Amino acid sequence: MFESRPDRDAEVALVGRSNVGKSTLMRELTGHTFDTGQRPGVTRSPNHYDWTSEDFMITDLPGFGFMEGVPEDVREQTKTDIVRYIEDNADKILTAVLVVDGKAAVDIIDRHSGPDEVPYDVEMFHFLRDVDVPVVVAVNKMDKVDDRDERLNELCDRLGLYPPWKQWQNTIAPISAKRGSIEPMTDAVRHHLHEAERDDLFQFF
Numbered sequence: 001m002f003e004s005r006p007d008r009d010a011e012v013a014l015v016g017r018s019n020v021g022k023s024t025l026m027r028e029l030t031g032h033t034f035d036t037g038q039r040p041g042v043t044r045s046p047n048h049y050d051w052t053s054e055d056f057m058i059t060d061l062p063g064f065g066f067m068e069g070v071p072e073d074v075r076e077q078t079k080t081d082i083v084r085y086i087e088d089n090a091d092k093i094l095t096a097v098l099v100v101d102g103k104a105a106v107d108i109i110d111r112h113s114g115p116d117e118v119p120y121d122v123e124m125f126h127f128l129r130d131v132d133v134p135v136v137v138a139v140n141k142m143d144k145v146d147d148r149d150e151r152l153n154e155l156c157d158r159l160g161l162y163p164p165w166k167q168w169q170n171t172i173a174p175i176s177a178k179r180g181s182i183e184p185m186t187d188a189v190r191h192h193l194h195e196a197e198r199d200d201l202f203q204f205f
């Protein structure tokens with residue numbers, strides 16, 4: 001398991017299927033350079049960084065879902081490890097950012113929906129809510145999407161959020177990490193961080 005979590009109280013965790021652009025987003029947030037577009041499934045354990053503009057630790061969790069050349073049992077183990085990490089640290093994770101590919105997410109979700117199959121993204125979204133971690137869905141690669149509102153509404157629908165997406169701006173954040181346009185995500189995360197701070201204060205009354 002993951003053993004090197006620094007002892008920091010406030011954490012933002014990034015999760016997402018392989019190849020959604022997590023490394024590109026991390027580069028934007030931290031200023032570190034990451035290997036992007038490399039062989040999928042390379043990151044197997046959480047990596048912790050400082051979020052440069054905020055006083056928080058940001059944790060990059062391994063990519064999950066289908067990865068070319070990665071055996072099924074390794075894939076399942078990665079998912080189990082991610083879930084366990086989040087469960088173990090749920091009280092410290094102030095917000096989770098679930099990164100999805102804006103162009104492909106709905107199709108992938110639909111392809112994997114069935115009587116005994118829950119798509120990874122949907123499963124992760126509900127799991128995070130179940131453990132009381134506020135979720136921001138960073139809908140990445142929006143530069144490739146033409147029918148923006150329609151796609152985002154469909155995604156809301158698949159996640160069980162009543163469309164239109166615009167009423168979920170603290171949850172649904174359309175971004176393009178590659179172009180450096182990630183403000184909807186940082187705004188939404190800040191919103192949740194402030195809420196967490198406020199809850200902390202109220203605890204004393």
Ligand SMILES: Nc1nc2c(ncn2[C@@H]2O[C@H](COP(=O)(O)OP(=O)(O)OP(=O)(O)O)[C@@H](O)[C@H]2O)c(=O)[nH]1
Pocket residue numbers: 016017018019020021022023024025035036037038039040041042043062063140141142143144175176177178179
């Ligand atoms: N068009 C477009 N492409 C993007 C964007 N963000 C990332 N990409 C591309 O998507 C591919 C995957 O990006 P990565 O950042 O490596 O993705 P990852 O999620 O870290 O992938 P893994 O390492 O497999 O976990 C790369 O070719 C990126 O250039 C974006 O906003 N728009």
